[in-house]
Each structure stands twice: as structure tokens, then as C-alpha cells.
Amino acid sequence: METILAATVAVFFAVSIYLMLSKHIIRILLGVSIFSNAVNLTIFTAGRVVREVPPIIPEGLDIPDRVTANPLPQALILTAIVISFSIFAFLLVLAFRAYQELGTDDTDGMRVAEPEGEDLPPLGY
Amino acid sequence: MHTLIFRTIAPYLASLMVLFSIFVLLRGHNEPGGGFIGGLIAASAFAIYGIACGVAPVRRALYFHPMAISGFGLLVSALSGAVSLFMDMPFLTGQWTEIDVLGLPVDISTVLAFDVGVYFVVVGSITSIALALEEREHA
Amino acid sequence: MAIEPGQAVDLSGAMVLAPATPADWLVVGPVAIPIVTGAILLMVRHETRLHAGLAVAGLLAALLCNIGLLARVLDQGPLVMTMGRWLPPFGISFAADALGASLALVATLVAVVCALFATADIGAVGRRYGFYPFMMLMMAGVSGSFLTGDIFNLYVWFEVFLISSFGLLVLGSQHKQLDGATKYAILNLVGTTLFLTATALLYGTFGTLNMADIARKADGLRENAPLTTLAVLYLLAFGMKAAAFPVNFWLPASYHTPRIVTAALFGGVLTKVGVYALLRTLVMLFPPELELLSGLIAWVAAATMVIGIMGALAQTDLRRVLGFVVISGVGVMLAGLALGTSEGLTGTIFYAFHSMIVMTALYLLAGVMNGLGGSYSLSKLSGLYTSNPLVAAFALLLMLAVAGLPPASGLWPKVMLVRASLDSGQPWLAFAILATGFLTTLALGRVFILAVWRPRVAADPEAPASPYLGYVALAALSLPVVVMGLYPDPVISVAERAANAILDAPAYIGTVFPEEAAQ
Numbered sequence: 001m002e003t004i005l006a007a008t009v010a011v012f013f014a015v016s017i018y019l020m021l022s023k024h025i026i027r028i029l030l031g032v033s034i035f036s037n038a039v040n041l042t043i044f045t046a047g048r049v050v051r052e053v054p055p056i057i058p059e060g061l062d063i064p065d066r067v068t069a070n071p072l073p074q075a076l077i078l079t080a081i082v083i084s085f086s087i088f089a090f091l092l093v094l095a096f097r098a099y100q101e102l103g104t105d106d107t108d109g110m111r112v113a114e115p116e117g118e119d120l121p122p123l124g125y
Numbered sequence: 126m127h128t129l130i131f132r133t134i135a136p137y138l139a140s141l142m143v144l145f146s147i148f149v150l151l152r153g154h155n156e157p158g159g160g161f162i163g164g165l166i167a168a169s170a171f172a173i174y175g176i177a178c179g180v181a182p183v184r185r186a187l188y189f190h191p192m193a194i195s196g197f198g199l200l201v202s203a204l205s206g207a208v209s210l211f212m213d214m215p216f217l218t219g220q221w222t223e224i225d226v227l228g229l230p231v232d233i234s235t236v237l238a239f240d241v242g243v244y245f246v247v248v249g250s251i252t253s254i255a256l257a258l259e260e261r262e263h264a
Numbered sequence: 265m266a267i268e269p270g271q272a273v274d275l276s277g278a279m280v281l282a283p284a285t286p287a288d289w290l291v292v293g294p295v296a297i298p299i300v301t302g303a304i305l306l307m308v309r310h311e312t313r314l315h316a317g318l319a320v321a322g323l324l325a326a327l328l329c330n331i332g333l334l335a336r337v338l339d340q341g342p343l344v345m346t347m348g349r350w351l352p353p354f355g356i357s358f359a360a361d362a363l364g365a366s367l368a369l370v371a372t373l374v375a376v377v378c379a380l381f382a383t384a385d386i387g388a389v390g391r392r393y394g395f396y397p398f399m400m401l402m403m404a405g406v407s408g409s410f411l412t413g414d415i416f417n418l419y420v421w422f423e424v425f426l427i428s429s430f431g432l433l434v435l436g437s438q439h440k441q442l443d444g445a446t447k448y449a450i451l452n453l454v455g456t457t458l459f460l461t462a463t464a465l466l467y468g469t470f471g472t473l474n475m476a477d478i479a480r481k482a483d484g485l486r487e488n489a490p491l492t493t494l495a496v497l498y499l500l501a502f503g504m505k506a507a508a509f510p511v512n513f514w515l516p517a518s519y520h521t522p523r524i525v526t527a528a529l530f531g532g533v534l535t536k537v538g539v540y541a542l543l544r545t546l547v548m549l550f551p552p553e554l555e556l557l558s559g560l561i562a563w564v565a566a567a568t569m570v571i572g573i574m575g576a577l578a579q580t581d582l583r584r585v586l587g588f589v590v591i592s593g594v595g596v597m598l599a600g601l602a603l604g605t606s607e608g609l610t611g612t613i614f615y616a617f618h619s620m621i622v623m624t625a626l627y628l629l630a631g632v633m634n635g636l637g638g639s640y641s642l643s644k645l646s647g648l649y650t651s652n653p654l655v656a657a658f659a660l661l662l663m664l665a666v667a668g669l670p671p672a673s674g675l676w677p678k679v680m681l682v683r684a685s686l687d688s689g690q691p692w693l694a695f696a697i698l699a700t701g702f703l704t705t706l707a708l709g710r711v712f713i714l715a716v717w718r719p720r721v722a723a724d725p726e727a728p729a730s731p732y733l734g735y736v737a738l739a740a741l742s743l744p745v746v747v748m749g750l751y752p753d754p755v756i757s758v759a760e761r762a763a764n765a766i767l768d769a770p771a772y773i774g775t776v777f778p779e780e781a782a783q
Contacts, residue, residue: 020454025446025450028450029450032450032453032454032457035454035457036457036460038461039457039460039461039464042461042464042465042468043460043464043467045468046464046465046467046468046469047467047468072467073467076416076464076467079416079420080460082161083420083423084457086250086427087423087426087427087430087449087453089254090254090427090430090449091449091450091453093254093257093258094430094434094442094445094446094449095446097437097442098442098443098445098446101437101439101442102439102442102443107447110443110446110447111443112439112440112442112443113440113441113443113444113447113517113518113520113521114516114517118580119580119643120578120580121578121579121580121642121643121710121714122642122643122714125646125713125714125718125719125721190309190310192306192309192394193306193307193308193309195306196302196303196304196305196306196307196309196397197303197306197307198303199299199302199303199306200300200303200304200307203296203299203300203303204300206296207296209284210286210289213283213284213285214283214284214349215280215284215288215345215346215347215348215349216289216292216296216345216347216348216358217347217348218347218348218349219348
């Protein structure tokens with residue numbers, strides 16, 4: 001199982017890096033979103049994949065009565081998903097605004113903040 | 126999306142979803158559910174209402190600005206963690222007490238207050254993003 | 265183990281049963297106070313008149329809390345509080361040692377001055393867009409990063425200040441802001457996601473996320489575990505946050521686009537969080553791997569400082585000059601990390617204090633110059649010496665400070681770093697630091713000559729902004745610069761304590777796991 005998951009993670013990383021190398025913002029964003037999913041799968045795999053019962057303590061006991069699955073990776077992934085989801089929503093809005101205002105989603109064409117052919121500072125006065 | 130059927134059903138659907146979101150929020154302590162998922166359900170209710178009837182009715186119905194709602198939630202969550210200061214316990218330690226509601230004992234806790242805060246943070250921030258996107262689409 | 269109703273359960277194996285005194289809460293205050301203030305500000309977003317006062321009051325409260333925290337940490341050693349009473353490593357610990365507490369104090373001091381400056385710089389529209397709430401949440405994220413003792417929690421605080429900084433960066437929605445923010449947002453998101461990747465692998469290796477727990481388990485795992493891979497991933501991820509060459513291109517693309525007070529806060533505080541995270545992970549968690557990587561880090565440091573300052577030499581816009589000066593300062597700090605000795609790290613930490621204050625002051629100075637001269641361009645700014653001699657005085661002092669010349673604070677950390685490089689047999693690194701100092705003098709000396717000394721070349725702006733609040737802010741920041749320059753002993757001793765705090769991992773482990781220290 002770990003082998004299959006590791007291979008999936010590898011494919012995710014490869015796809016995301018390929019997409020992020022693109023010049024177009026929308027492809028970069030898709031790459032970033034796949035990138036964060038690749039990391040979530042990595043956390044899931046790193047937390048050990050086992051067939052156990054959910055970590056719920058039965059009524060009347062104060063510790064679980066058998067070996068349970070590790071709940072921490074789920075908590076970490078949930079946190080990471082929430083964060084990447086909100087940042088991704090922000091990035092989509094930002095990219096959309098930038099596309100509307102600047103008229104391009106090509107990063108090579110986005111030269112408003114750093115215009116080409118700027119004057120050098122004066123050499124004397 | 127201005128079909129008659131959708132516009133007629135959307136208010137009922139939205140109010141049902143908000144009710145359901147509160148149910149999910151309250152059952153979250155011992156069963157699957159909780160503030161985050163409840164907040165998402167409520168936010169989607171407002172988004173649906175916005176798609177059907179426009180953004181302005183949603184803002185009127187909410188009365189408070191979505192970001193103010195999310196600020197309120199943040200405040201509730203942070204203060205619920207600070208209650209343990211008076212109990213000589215570290216930040217975010219859960220404090221429990223029992224109150225009587227109509228003769229039934231009900232356990233309430235700072236954990237519940239924290240979850241309610243999360244609910245409001247999620248409702249406020251997701252609704253504000255959704256309404257901003259819908260406004261842009263109609264403009 | 266079944267419990268009968270009414271039977272007392274022994275919780276000492278799962279929970280911290282010792283009572284938490286109000287003094288222990290000092291470690292939470294610097295994070296909780298800005299969050300609460302930010303929440304209140306969000307609720308009163310229409311009452312823009314209240315914003316500035318509330319924000320300054322909240323930051324002052326956080327500053328007091330930081331002062332108390334640092335005093336206590338220097339007096340009694342690191343302060344630990346584990347959330348929700350769960351025993352570490354299961355609960356999330358906040359652990360303030362001398363490094364985290366002192367950096368959090370300086371960052372909050374800088375934020376107070378920025379909040380004051382913003383009362384005039386950010387109008388009602390900017391406040392309605394949420395300048396102050398974003399700023400408070402960003403400071404909560406920054407303080408949280410400095411004070412947390414849990415590596416996943418560090419990631420969460422990174423994201424908190426990252427999201428807030430997006431909000432600050434696009435405040436105003438000008439074209440160039442959208443352009444700069446797109447690059448800033450995407451590259452920083454990739455950086456933090458790399459950080460998360462490294463943390464996922466670390467969790468798989470160690471089975472724990474508490475930094476003290478990681479530090480005490482690292483030695484036993486070193487033979488079989490890929491710790492060098494982890495160290496390299498952290499170096500890359502935090503190098504991106506700190507804007508180290510060659511992963512620094514998001515900084516000059518974006519730092520000149522927002523409001524000047526936002527740029528001041530970013531230039532002062534944000535890159536230092538990256539440097540702090542590098543110190544925390546590499547020096548405290550992975551010292552043998554740091555030794556292995558020190559040659560690479562030394563090259564990165566030299567390249568960052570030299571290429572950074574050469575970028576500054578080629579710029580006409582004053583804010584872009586400063587963006588490159590920030591990068592060059594990061595290179596100087598990385599030099600101490602590459603050396604890894606106590607003296608080198610002391611120099612790095614002192615330089616971090618100095619750089620936070622001086623870079624913020626320089627950006628604010630640029631704002632004052634723009635208010636008086638009507639432009640950020642070096643081909644238009646001129647004649648400020650005759651019209652506003654006080655601006656000239658502040659400019660001279662701050663430029664001496666950033667170039668590392670007496671009587672300002674930049675001198676001592678550079679002296680320490682140069683001496684540490686010579687002591688550890690790397691004279692070329694000492695040469696790079698000195699050459700950077702020379703080039704910085706050239707770059708900022710030219711700014712001084714053109715903007716301040718040169719007779720007026722362009723017509724005066726019709727309505728120059730009142731500079732008096734700017735003078736107050738600059739005076740508040742120049743005072744520590746001069747004091748640290750003339751009387752550096754207390755700061756050096758704090759920086760030395762901070763350096764020894766991360767070099768001496770067992771002491772840190774002992775405060776998080778007191779029962780083990782007792783054995």
C-alpha cells in the first residue's frame with residue numbers, strides 16, 4: 001500500500017512541478033493546488049497506513065482497549081487543507097483581478113511593477 | 126440563474142441549510158460535525174441565496190458585514206481559550222459546567238464556545254469571498 | 265482499565281497538573297493580544313476613527329507583554345506553556361527562549377512605530393479595507409512563529425502572517441500592486457508548501473512535531489534516517505522566506521508596490537522570520553547536518569549580500585533600492601549561520617535586531633521624503649537638506665547604520681561576523697562582508713547626495729505632506745539605533761544568550777520535558 005501511495009505522491013509532484021514551470025498563471029495555480037494535495041498525501045503516508053479501528057475510547061474506559069489508528073495525520077491534513085483552500089481561493093481572485101486589470105496571464109508580460117528599460121539613477125548633478 | 130423555480134425554492138433551501146448547519150455545529154462534540162463543517166454549510170446556504178436572489182438581499186438578511194461576523198467569531202474563540210487563566214490552567218484548557226435547561230442538565234464548556242467561534246469565522250470569511258465573487262459576476 | 269462512576273482517574277500520565285501561574289501566560293500574550301485586537305477591529309470596521317487608537321493600544325499591550333516575557337526569560341530561562349494541559353509532546357507547546365522572545369520584542373516595537381506612522385498614511389478607505397486588522401493578524405502570526413515550540417504550529421503561524429500580508433499587499437488595488445502581489449503570493453505559497461513537505465517527511469521519520477522532542481530524538485535516528493534531506497528541504501523553504509539568493513526574486517518584484525508603511529513592516533520583519541526559522545531548525549535540530557551544509561550556506565550568504573547590494577546600485581526608485589538592501593542584509597545574517605559558532609550566531613542575531621529597526625526606519629524615511637519631494641525617483645528627489653534639515657539628519661544616521669559605520673548600530677554585528685569568519689579560517693567571507701559594507705555605503709551615499717544634498721532640480725510639489733508624525737516615528741526608531749551603536753554591551757549580551765540558547769539544545773529540551781531533566 002505504501003508503495004502505491006508513494007508512487008501516487010511522485011506522480012502528483014511531477015505533474016505539479018511541470019505545471020508550475022509554465023508561464024501562464026492559471027497553469028501555475030493548478031500546479032500549486034496539485035502540489036498541496038501531493039503534500040497532503042505525503043503526510044497521510046508518513047503517518048503509517050494501517051488497518052486498525054478508529055481512535056475512539058469506548059464508554060466506561062479511560063484508555064482505548066485495543067490498538068487504534070493514528071489520528072494525528074488526519075488532523076494535520078485537515079489543517080493543511082483548510083489553509084491551502086483559503087489561500088487558493090485568495091490566489092484565484094487575485095489572478096482573476098490581475099488578468100482583468102493587466103490584460104494578460106502570461107508572467108513574461110506582467111512587467112508593470114518592474115518595467116523594462118528603466119532609467120539608471122543619475123550619475124551626477 | 127433567475128428561474129422561477131430556483132428563486133422560489135432558494136429562501137426555503139437556505140433557511141433549511143442554516144438550521145442544519147447549527148445542528149451539525151452542536152452535534153460536533155461527540156459525533157462527526159463541528160464548527161468548521163457547520164460554517165461551510167451555512168456559507169453555502171448564503172451563497173445559494175445570493176445566486177438566486179442577488180447579493181444585496183443576502184447582505185440585508187445578514188445585517189452585519191460578513192467580515193464583522195468573522196471578527197466576532199475570532200474574538201469568541203480567543204476569549205474562550207483565555208477563560209482558563211482564572212482557573213490556573215494553561216491557554217485553551219477546556220472548562221466545563223452544567224446548567225439546567227427546562228429541567229434537563231446540559232453540559233456546556235469553553236470547547237463549545239471555541240467551536241461556535243470557529244463557526245462564525247468560517248461563515249463570515251467564506252460568505253464574504255463568495256459574495257465578492259458573485260458581485261463581480263453580476264457587475 | 266475500566267473506570268467506575270465516581271472513581272478518580274490518574275491524569276498525571278496525560279496532563280500537566282501543575283497550576284499555570286499568570287506569569288506563565290506571558291508566553292501567550294504576544295500572540296493572543298494582537299488576535300483579540302484584530303478581531304475587535306474587524307467587528308468595528310466601519311468606525312474607522314477608532315481603528316488607529318485600538319491598534320496602537322493593542323500593540324502597546326503586546327509590547328509590554330513582550331518586555332515582561334524577555335525579562336523573565338533572561339532571568340529564569342525558557343518559559344514553556346503547553347496548550348490545553350496535555351503533556352508535551354502531545355499538546356502544542358509554546359516555548360519562549362532568549363532568541364524567540366527578543367526577536368518578538370523587536371518586531372512588536374517596530375510594529376508599534378508603523379501603526380503610529382499609519383495613522384497619517386492610511387486614510388479612511390485603507391482602514392475600511394482592513395489595514396489595521398490585517399496588520400494585527402500579521403503581527404500575531406509573526407509573534408506566534410517566534411514563540412511556538414512545535415514545528416507544525418510554526419507552519420500554521422507562517423500561513424497566518426502570509427495570508428494577512430497578502431491582504432496588506434493588495435491594499436489599494438493598483439495595477440503594479442496586483443502584479444507584485446501575484447508573484448509574491450505564488451512564490452511564497454510554494455515556499456511554505458515546501459516547508460510543509462519537509463515537515464511531513466520529518467513527521468514520518470520522528471513520529472513527533474514538538475521541536476524539543478525532535479532535538480532529543482535526532483541523535484538516535486541519525487544513522488538510518490534521511491536527516492540531511494530534511495535539513496536541505498528546510499534550508500530551501502526558509503531560504504525562500506528569507507529571500508536568500510537564488511530564490512529571492514519575489515522580494516524586489518513586490519516590496520516597492522504596497523503602501524510605504526506596509527513596505528516598512530514587511531522589509532523590517534518578514535524576512536527575519538525566515539532567518540529565525542533557519543536558525544531554529546538548522547542550529548537547534550540538525551547541527552551535524554548544518555556543519556555538512558555550511559560551505560553551501562557560506563556561498564549562498566556571500567552571493568546574497570553581494571548580488572543584493574549590486575541590485576541596489578542599479579535602481580532609480582528609492583523603494584526598490586531599499587528592497588535590494590533588505591536582501592543584502594539577509595546575506596549578512598546567513599554568514600553567521602554558515603559559521604555556526606557562538607560568536608557568528610551572536611553577530612547574526614544582533615544584526616537581525618539592527619536590521620529590523622533600520623530597514624523599517626529607512627522605508628519610513630522614504631515615505632517622508634516622498635511626502636516632501638513628491639516622488640520616490642532619485643532623478644526627481646532633491647534639495648531636502650535646505651528645505652528640511654531634520655530629514656537630512658535622519659537620512660545620514662540611518663545610512664551610516666545600514667552601511668555599518670559608527671556611531672550607529674550596524675557596526676558591532678559586522679565586527680563580530682568579520683572576526684568570527686577570520687577565526688574560523690574563512691577570510692573570503694569576511695572580505696565579502698566588508699565589500700558589501702563598502703558597496704552599501706556607495707549605494708546609500710548616492711541616495712543621500714542626490715536626494716538630500718543636491719540643489720532642487722524639480723518643482724516643489726504643490727501640497728507637501730506634513731512630516732511631523734514621520735519625524736516622531738523616525739526619532740523613535742533612531743533612538744535604539746544610536747543607543748545600540750554607542751552602548752552595545754546589553755544588546756550583545758542578550759544576543760549572546762540567544763545564540764547560546766539555540767546552541768544548547770539540552771537546556772531547551774529540559775524546560776519542555778522537566779521530568780527528564782530531573783533524572
